[in-house]
Amino acid sequence: MKHMNAPPDVSQLPDGDLLDRLSEGYSIEERSLIAKALEWAETARRQDVLTRPRGIDVALIVQQLKVDAPTLMAALLSDPYLRDSVGDSVLLHQFGHPLAELVQKVNWLNTFDEYQKSESREPDQAELLRSMLLAVVNDVRAVLIKLAYRLQRLRLLRNSPEDPTRKTIALETLDLFTPLANRLGVGQLKWEMEDLSFRYLEPEEYRRLAQSLASNRIAREEFVRQFMIELQEKLQDAGIKARIFGRPKHLYSIHKKIERKDVNPEELYDLHAVRVIVKDIATCYTVLGLTHGAWLHIPDELDDYIANPKSNGYQSLHTVVIGPEGKPVEIQIRTEDMHNFAEFGVAAHWRYKEGSKQDLAMDRNVNTLRQLLEAPHGERGILDSFRSQFFEDDIFVLTPKGQVLRLSKGATPIDFAYGIHTEVGHRCRGAKVNGRMVTLHHTLKSGERVEILTIKQGGPSLGWIDPHTGLVKTSHARNKIRAWFRQQDHEKHIRTGKQILDHERQRLGLKELDQEQLVRHFHLPRTEDLLLAIGRGDLTLGQLAVALRPAQPIQPPSLPATDPPRRTFHSEGSHDIIIEGVRNLVTHLAQCCYPEPHIPIIGFLTSLRGIAIHRKDCINIKRLPSDKWERLMEVSWGPDPSKPFEEQ
Structure with missing residues (x-):
């Protein structure tokens, strides 16, 4: 998961480095104006730098959106503590009317409390929403800076896990700020605000999903890297110049898809995803044709947002192909202008030619917001109208x-x-x-x-x-229910685990057990986890028997020169095993789970020793990576598994 680069601790940056970072990409004349605004912003000294956003931090966020110089300067000069020490007339005299007016609009939005202590926040939310919509209609740059203030506020809340306002601010962010950022096309702000809000509202689900994705991150990134190399070669062979890179994963988006489709994370098509940036629209469709010619594509996953842009003006071609190893890969194909608009939206509005699709789309969005603002509403009416238009997948x-x-x-x-x-x-x-x-x-x-x-x-x-x-x-409800049952059964499973372990000790004639050795053998963190796994049935009696039995050298199997009608197992007996309906194949009993007659079994095709026979509930089979599932085989005991065969 990647977000915008978080601003550094500006107190540790030399003045020259901070100015260089803020003025990167601007002209010499603009740099001098930014330097002047920075000098004023640095006079806003206060003690609560870890809890309240500063104009400098917000400006560093806005700068990454590639805004014009006046917007960047307004972010610097809108610091709430600067407003208290510098009057409007001073700003007007020092920076002129247009910039002073923009700063006043941002200050107006910043006067709203970021959270409310009342039981119902709706009147305050309605007023805040009305003010932000009015600012969009009059000067969208003020709302852009306000969105950056909210993002910085969320970032600072990471340092305050006990802050009672975290959930309230996160909920308000998802209700008001992220849908507005989405409609204005500012994807970089929207994604990070969503992920941070998700982290504060559902910490357990956030942690579980993050760990799930992290567990195979290296393999996933290597797969995407190899796919991009192969795709780049195919485009070069066709004479097409393109930038290809992996698409960052956003946890909140994945969470919503899992909830909407009721699937596991690994079942999503876009876990392996790449973007292709080309010079023009015609080349976009050429690349689409090449990818469909090189790999099998999934027709239902093809979306043409170039011909049919999203409501916020977003344009791109989306397709999913079946890549190497049978894994689906999502490919997004777009031009450089489309990519900039997808990332920066209204922040890059001035860069588009008048009459372009992006320009027209943004005008439509502003008109939609104007109509929403002008329609007659009661206290909650404007919120209801906003939600019905901005939330397509929620109620x-x-x-x-x-x-x-x-x-x-x-x-x-x-x-x-x-x-x-x-x-x-x-x-x-x-x-x-x-x-x-x-x-x-x-x-x-x-x-x-x-x-x-x-x-x-x-x-x-x-x-x-x-x-x-x-x-x-919803996954939120499912996780709470599962957690309840885990907690209820916890003590019972531990008691059961102790009883099973003691029974196995007596059966094997052992005086005592080294539980720590068993913990290490099964790669578990604690003795309690060992007892829990035994009590729940995650560890079987066969696995315990193998772990508790004194180590014995395993004799290599004797493989005959020709396929024999009968074979001898080098284990505690020989048994008739049928492999997908066929007898007389080279097999051996797995040493990890000690399969016994009449217990359900499954086969795994090994590289050198034929087919390994495991218990179906073997923990190694349960943990088998998905790329090895194709080596699993249906097996069963023969009619008389208790009767050993003799070699013929």
Whole structure:
């Protein structure tokens, strides 16, 4: 997961280095103006640098969006502490009317509290939204700087894990700031704000997803690197110049796709993704044809956003092909202008020629926001209209007290209950929607008022997370339910694990067990994890028997020169095993799980020793990498597995 480069600690940067970083890409004349604004911004000294954004930090974010010099200078001069020490008349005298007016607009937006302590934040949110929409219509640069302030505020919250406002600010960000950033096309701001908000709102799910992606990151990056080399060679052979690079992964986007499609992370098509940047639109379609000629593509995953741009003006060709090893790869193909617009949106607005598709799209977006602003609204009306236009994959439902809860489309009353509070979800037994009783299968719709009926004591049902019941749609609710059952069964599994381990010790005639040795053998962190794995059945009796039995040298198998009708196993007996309906193939019993007759088994094709026979519940089979699944084979015991065969 990659975000915009976080600003350095400016207190550690020499003045010259900070100016160089801020003025990179600007003319000599603009550099001198930026230097003057920086000099003024540096006078805004205060003690809360770790909790409140500074104009300098915000300017470093804005600079990465390649904005014009006045926007960068306005970010520097909008520092709240500078406003207190320098009057509007001084700014007007020093920097002129246009820049002073822009700074005033940013200051106006910054006067809104970033969080509210009242139970319902909607009146304040409505006023903040109305002000931001008005700023977009009048001067979109003020909103761009406000978005940068919100991003810097989220970054600073990483240093304050106990801050009670973290979740409130994160929720407000997803409700107001990220959809506005998306509509203005500022992808770089939107993605990082989403990921940080996700991190604060659902820390367990964020951590689980991050760890899941990190576990195979190196292999995934190497796969993408090799694919890009192969694609680059094919384009060069066709005489096409292109920039090709991997597409960064954004956890919130992946989380929403997993929730929407109800799949595991590895089932998503865009975990392996590349971008191709070419000179013009015609070449985009040429590259699309070449990729479809080189690899099999998935027709349902082809999207032409060049001919049919997204509502925010985004343009690109998207396709998914089946790459090496049968792994899907998403390819995005676009021109340099399209790429800049996708990354910077309204921040790069002035660079497009009048009448271009990007320019016209941005004008349409501003007109949409103007219509939203001018339409008659009640206190919550502007928020409802905003949500209906800006959120395509979400619904907004009300609690009995009028609070708004945002859920994924398709959510049920149980999802709603867990969205309110984990304990409400655990004790949910029924629901009313708009005053009428509904079943827990009911699909919620935007605007519905939901009341959850609970019991005093009790917990969830495992049937809730059965995908066939349709009772739970969101990963947030599923994770809370699974966590409840893990906690309930924890002590029971540990007791069971102790009993099983002691029984195996007695069966094998051992006086004592070295549990630490078993922990190391199974690569587990603690003794408690060992007992838990045994009690849950993650470690089988066969695996324990192998681990506890004194080490014995394994004799190499005796392979006959010709295929024999019968074969001898070098294990505790020989048994008839059928491999995908065929007898008399070279096999051996795996030493990791000690398969025994009548226990379900599976075969794994090895490089040198034929087919290894494992228990189906063998932990090594469960942990087998997906690229080796094709070497698994259906096997079964013969009619009389207890009777050893003799060599013929």
